[in-house]
Amino acid sequence: MAERLKLVDLRRQYGPLREEILAALDTVLTEMNLNLGPNTRGFEQEWAEFCGTKHAKGVDNGTDALQLAMYAYGITAGDEVITPVNTFVAVVEAILAVGAxxxxxxxxxxxxxxxxxQTRAAITDRTRMxxxxxxxxxxxxxxxxxxxAKPKxxxxLEDCSQAQGAQYKGKRVGGIGDAAAFSLYYxxxxxxxxxxxxxxxxxxxxxxxxxxxxxxGANPATRYKHEILGFNSRLDEMQAAILRIKFRHLEEYNAKRRHWAARYTELLGDAxxxxxxxxxxxxxxxxxxxxxxxRHEVKAKLLEADIETGIHYPIPLHLLPVTEHLGYKAGQFPISEQYAQQILSLPLxxxxxxxxxxRVADAVKSAVRDLAPAR
Structure with a gap:
């Protein structure tokens, strides 16, 4: 029997980098410069240059990056923030956390x-972001x-959490809007x-x-003089050391992802x-x-063939319990609602x-054939 194929197999990426990563972590722990240390500062500079921006600030996670950005721009109660309904819940968490x-x-x-x-139609005099x-x-x-947005x-605020390195008309995401938030989740x-x-x-x-x-909330130049409401959300120095090593391979990794995506498309055809x-x-x-x-039947058949899959995302944001108080109803966003019942993420x-x-493409096509109605 074939070995189970994971949706994402991080062990394979770690292997070739293992010695370099362990050496970098040993240096961090030997020097014990853990609070916004040289790896964090170095990664911030490298990431800003990569995105074509003046500034990059490492934080604890992508959700914090969104939320701190909203706080920094003064988004608050009474403000409206427009965002798509088919995405991860983090953007909604950030909007609700600032009171918007x-x-x-x-x-x-x-x-x-x-x-x-729809974005054009959603803009009101309360739209701030x-x-x-x-x-x-x-x-x-x-x-x-x-x-x-600009005339008004x-x-x-770009949410780049799924698009590190992507480009739009020759510009990298993260440097196109007024600001951007990235998740660097594993x-x-x-x-x-x-x-x-x-x-x-x-x-x-x-x-x-x-x-x-x-x-x-303290100005970096005047530690312990807390001037604004703040949080504890610094990028960890050990994570920064790992990210700097992996960052050197990002464009290679992305090129391989594009290659495998194109290969899937070629193999799957119109199945x-x-x-x-x-x-x-x-x-x-x-x-x-x-x-x-x-979708559910195809997913089950792939699992029987020891192939893991994912669903990104099974419930549109307006139908989650956490957003029920906003008053949206089923049927308001028909494309996202339809796609939520159909989408399936293959190993990549x-x-x-x-x-x-x-192997994956063959298993998908076999499942689709098996599930086709008899003629």
Whole structure:
């Protein structure tokens, strides 16, 4: 029997990097410079240069990056923040945590990112921020979003948690809007060995606020003089050491993800709905998401074949219990609701082999054939 194929197999990535990572961690623990130490500062500089921004501030996780950004921009009760309904719950947690109101929009049926016309219709005189999510590793369509936001003074905060290194019309995500939040969770294209996140911006004042808030509200130049409400959300020095090593391989990893995604698309043909590619976008394929009307049955058959899969995401944000008080109802966002019943993420990570990709594709096509109605 074939070995179980994981959705993400991080052991394969760790192996070649093991000695370098252990040496870096030993240096951190020997020097014991643990509070925003040289690896954190070095990674911040390297990440800012990569994204084309003046500032990058390492924080504890991607959710904190979103929340601190909202606090820094003064988002508060009475403000509305527009975001797509098909994404992870973290963006809603951040909006609700600062006291603002999430305003949801449906997704474009081809890109799976936020629908531009619905975004336009959702803007009111209370809209303070738009949070486009670069979902599944593909950038949102940023030009029309910025065109909607800028004349009205609306802040655009990119959620880049699934798109480290993705490009939109030659620009890397994280340096297109007013600011950006990245999760560096361990399953991401660039991830630590646990929790990590980073915030980017070109705005000096906003960068200073985030820097202060991640350190209990104290100005870095005047420790223990706490000037604003703050939190404890610094990037851990050991995580930063790991991230710097893995970061040197990010573009190689992303290229391999694109290769395997293209191979899946070639092999699967029209057996299922596969992701589309668009000119001007360089995606990084955080996940490879197919659609099939028999999602649960296909998932079960793949598991029988020792192939793990995922669902990103099974419940649109407006139908979660945590957002029930907002008053949204089933049927308001039909594309996201339909897709939530159909989407299935196949194994995808840089270290896959062609034989494994063929195995997955064959298993998907076999499952679809078995489930097809008799004629």
């Amino acid at each position: 109101t999430p305003v949801f929009v449906d997704i474009n049926p081809d890109t799976y990112n936020m629908d531009i016309e 738009i949070v486009p999510v670069h979902l599944y590793g593909m950038a949102a369509d940023m030009d029309p979003i910025l065109a909607l 003074g609306i802040i655009v 399953t991401k294209n660039l991830g630590g060995f646990g929790e990590a996140g980073i915030f980017t911006t070109n705005d000096d004042a906003i960068a200073l606020k985030v820097d202060m808030m991640r350190q209990h 299922v709905v596969t992701p589309k590619r668009f000119p001007g976008y360089e995606e990084v394929n955080y996940v490879y998401v197919i659609r099939t009307p028999n 990570f840089p270290e896959l082999t062609d034989g494994e990709v063929e």
